[in-house]
Amino acid sequence: HLKESGPGLVKPLETLSLTCSVSNGSISTDNHFWGWIRQPPGKELEWIGNIYSDGRPYYNPALKSRVTLSVDTSKNEFSLTLNSVTAADTAVYFCARRHMMPGSYDFLDQWGQGTLVTVSS
């Protein structure tokens, strides 16, 4: 239902850009945010941030200065840009749908299969 796309290789200090296409449903659903997660090789998963269909973002404070999330409801997709990348940004990047409803539990009920992005010259 979710599929990531974008370059698999980015040069140091350049910008990483990925898009997640949402199929089999509208991106403008209530109680769902759209997010990005990454996993560097051999390391734990890290939440990058999420965005609502109206464009409201929430960023991991650790990455906030370099991350921008956007959403295009006409294309049913959302995007991630990460500036000034270094080798430490090499990771598998996943997109996911976050279920968030007041008074209910918060979890990721749909994921993409992930895409490896390598930062190297």
Add this chain to the structure above:
Amino acid sequence: IQMTQSPSSLSASIGDKVTVTCRASQSIGRDLSWYQHRPGTAPKLLIYGASTLKAGVPSRFNGSGSGTDFTLTISALRPEDSATYFCLQGYSNLLTFGGGTKLEIK
């Protein structure tokens, strides 16, 4: 909120029962979910709210716990259960994950 998951790996035989644990650095109520991830595929939600099985997930999967300590139990192991399992806390807006448990089926 830090999530500490153990063990990092385990090996078990078909038909066995295994338990994976996640401990939160502070109370998260029951806002804990479990996922199964096979390499190259999309992670799958198994359990949310600590113990609610997602529709379609076999009842061999069981989640329990509240506060800071949570467990995922997989009974009657099958070959297709070979995967990495991880937990996720949704209590904080800043989601954090457990380190993952790689399950090998002997």
